[in-house]
Amino acid sequence: MFTGIIESLGTIKRMDAVSGDVRLTIESDSLDFCDIKLGDSIATNGICLTVVDFGQNWYAVDVSRETLARTAMQNWSIGDTVNLEKAMLPTTRFGGHIVSGHVDDVGTITLMKKDARSIYIELQVPDSLKYYTATKGSITTDGISLTTNLVKDNIVCLNIIPHTAQRTNIDRHWYVGALVNIEVDVVARYLERLLLGNKDSLSPQASITEAFLAENGFMR
Missing domain, CATH: 2.40.30.20 (Elongation Factor Tu (Ef-tu); domain 3)
Structure with a gap:
């Protein structure tokens, strides 16, 4: 962990x-x-x-x-x-969020630009992962715990402060078109499992969609 x-x-x-x-x-x-x-x-x-x-x-x-x-x-x-x-210890200060180190898929950086002293980034995640992302939620990108400022369909918007950029490989290896490892919030994974119940065992393609949420009363 x-x-x-x-x-x-x-x-x-x-x-x-x-x-x-x-x-x-x-x-x-x-x-x-x-x-x-x-x-x-x-x-x-x-x-x-x-x-x-x-x-x-x-x-x-x-x-x-x-x-x-x-x-x-x-x-x-x-x-x-x-x-x-x-790996964290039981005595470790929990400064980020729960990260398992089990990468879900790969995302692509589609935009990088200066935003005052920060770097504004738009990250395209695969369609299979977009329902696990939420505005002001957490996402792990190349092992870095980041807050999602905004989610637009399958585009996750991020702001990288100077400290994070300097202490990670962002300054050296992130650019438009770069591929990065994505791990979604583990809470979202378990929430999907609870909502789907046994449906995932019936179909390997089962997933949380807008139609599923509407059918089960989560959307109007």
């Missing part, structure tokens, strides 16, 4: 093909390695990955085909900067 508050930045040092999937090696001079051990979870650009090897300032993780297919990792290259967050 994570909070979406980025601890440090890392650099992808190796990407090795291993029997059909990938082993990544990430190096960081700012991440605290003193309490890292084998089997620990580290969110890497929002993806919960398990440490399988580590050294003084690096760790290695194995990445499955499922993760490669569902995330923006397929576009990563050696030398890229990634956002890092170690």
Whole structure:
């Protein structure tokens, strides 16, 4: 479990093909390695990955085909900067929101512009995720806990303050057309499950739609 508050930045040092999937090696001079051990979870650009090897300032993780297919990792290259967050402790100050590190899909940045000292961003999420977003809700983007200022159909509007831009990989790797990892608020996932009941077991395509909400009295 994570909070979406980025601890440090890392650099992808190796990407090795291993029997059909990938082993990544990430190096960081700012991440605290003193309490890292084998089997620990580290969110890497929002993806919960398990440490399988580590050294003084690096760790290695194995990445499955499922993760490669569902995330923006397929576009990563050696030398890229990634956002890092170690799994939270029970004593951790909860500064963001509940983040599982299970990426739902990939979004595309469609607009970036200056807004006073902040950066205004419009992020297009897949149609399958748009009903999980809400104005003034939370969304995890490349592991960063962000507040959605406004939602327009499948466009999520965000404002990035200077501190966030400087402490994450936004300044280096976000641009119009860039693909980013998206994790929706876990509360929205469970709410859908409660509303659908057994319908998802009858049809793998079942989802919350405007018609479903109207049929069940949630819209007029």
